[in-house]
Every structure is written in C-alpha cells, then in structure tokens.
Amino acid sequence: MRSLLLIPLALIAAPAAAQSLTATTTMPVTGSVPQVCAMQQGSIQSGSLVNIAGLDGDTLRIIQFVDPSTLSVKAASATISFDAVCNFPHAVRVESSNNGLWPVDGRITQVPGGFAYAVPYTAQVTWGLANAQFSADAKTRRIAQQTINVAAPAAGQLNLRIEIAEGASNVENRAPVIAGTYVDTVRIFLEPR
Numbered sequence: 602m603r604s605l606l607l608i609p610l611a612l613i614a615a616p617a618a619a620q621s622l623t624a625t626t627t628m629p630v631t632g633s634v635p636q637v638c639a640m641q642q643g644s645i646q647s648g649s650l651v652n653i654a655g656l657d658g659d660t661l662r663i664i665q666f667v668d669p670s671t672l673s674v675k676a677a678s679a680t681i682s683f684d685a686v687c688n689f690p691h692a693v694r695v696e697s698s699n700n701g702l703w704p705v706d707g708r709i710t711q712v713p714g715g716f717a718y719a720v721p722y723t724a725q726v727t728w729g730l731a732n733a734q735f736s737a738d739a740k741t742r743r744i745a746q747q748t749i750n751v752a753a754p755a756a757g758q759l760n761l762r763i764e765i766a767e768g769a770s771n772v773e774n775r776a777p778v779i780a781g782t783y784v785d786t787v788r789i790f791l792e793p794r
Contacts, residue, residue, distance in 0.1 A: 638687035638791035640759065649680035649762070656681065661763065672777035674720055676767040685728070686756040687791050693728055693759070694790040696746040701739025701771065704781035717770035717778045724787060725762040729755030737785065739771035750794050761789060 645656050652675055654662040663677045702720040712718045719739035726733050726749060735747045768775035 636689040638691055640683045640685040640791055643681040643683045646680040646682045652677035653679045667778050673775040674769045674778060678764040680760055680762040683759045685759040688754045690752050692792055692794045693726060693731060693749045694746055695724055695726055695735045696788045697737040698744060698786040700743050700745040701737045702783040702785050703742050705784055706781055715776055717772050717776040719771040720783055721769050721771060722763060722765045728759040
C-alpha cells in the first residue's frame with residue numbers, strides 16, 4: 602500500500618503593485634457682472650455752504666436770494682457729494698429743467714425794462730478723472746444739458762458744485778429781480794456712453 606502524503610499548499614498572494622488611477626479634467630467656472638452705475642443720495646460737503654441753508658431732502662434752500670437794498674441777486678454756492686460707482690466706461694449727464702432759476706409763476710408776460718426775470722448759475726462736476734463745468738445761462742427757458750464722457754470705471758465721490766454769482770441776471774449784471782419764487786431742477790445721470 603502506498604501512502605499518500607498530503608502536503609498542504611498555502612497559497613500566498615503576493616502583494617499587488619499599487620495602481621494609481623488619476624483622472625484630470627478641466628471645469629471652467631464663469632461669472633457675469635452686468636454693467637451697473639449706482640449713486641446714493643447727496644450730502645452737503647462740509648464747509649461748502651455760502652448763503653445756502655443746507656439740503657432739505659433733495660432741495661437746496663437759499664437763505665437770502667436778493668440784497669434787500671438793491672434787489673439784485675446775492676451770491677450763493679454749495680457742493681453736494683454723492684457716493685457713486687460705475688463699473689464700465691460711461692457718461693455723466695447734467696441736466697437743468699429750466700436752464701436757470703425761473704419764477705414758479707410762469708405767467709409773467711410783461712417785464713419792465715432793466716428787471717431780471719431769470720437767474721443764471723453754473724454747476725461744476727468732478728467725478729473720477731472727469732471735471733467739467735455746466736452753465737445754465739437763463740437766456741431762454743428750456744431743458745439744457747451737458748454730457749461728460751468718462752473713459753474708465755470709477756468709484757468714490759461724485760461732487761456737484763452749484764454756484765450763483767453775485768448780481769447774476771439774465772438781462773444785465775446786478776439788475777433787480779422781479780418778485781416771485783425762483784426754481785430749477787438739476788439732475789445728474791450716470792449712464793452708458
């Protein structure tokens with residue numbers, strides 16, 4: 602008889618070589634920023650008021666419009682600052698509704714010679730690299746405007762200085778002014794060019 606010798610075989614697995622499976626891909630991430638201009642409500646720049654009470658909401662109030670002894674216009678000025686931003690090349694447009702200060706009561710038909718019936722003023726705009734002067738000459742009652750192109754985005758303070766010269770008049774310097782309440786509306790626009 603033969604005997605069978607059983608030898609246990611151990612199967613020993615050799616460690617497998619570590620296999621690295623690295624995959625790469627490119628994933629673009631995009632975002633879009635729209636062209637935007639924004640402007641906050643204005644505030645009076647400290648120390649800039651001459652014969653102006655201040656800003657009442659969005660209205661400048663002149664303390665004494667005329668000299669009581671001559672009835673000619675007294676000088677007045679103020680600088681209003683607006684926090685603003687425009688993230689693309691743009692334009693600043695300054696617009697006067699009346700092209701000067703004109704009486705609220707537009708029914709003045711006969712003006713006695715030598716009397717003023719409208720008052721001119723200037724507006725100085727400083728914004729980013731732009732600096733321009735706008736003149737409301739009060740020669741004719743109409744919408745007047747000026748556009749200033751700004752070649753780059755800008756952020757910070759946009760300053761508007763309104764100035765009425767001593768004796769300003771639409772007829773002759775230092776002319777007496779006809780009685781009434783005089784107004785104009787100045788608008789500032791930040792807009793595409």
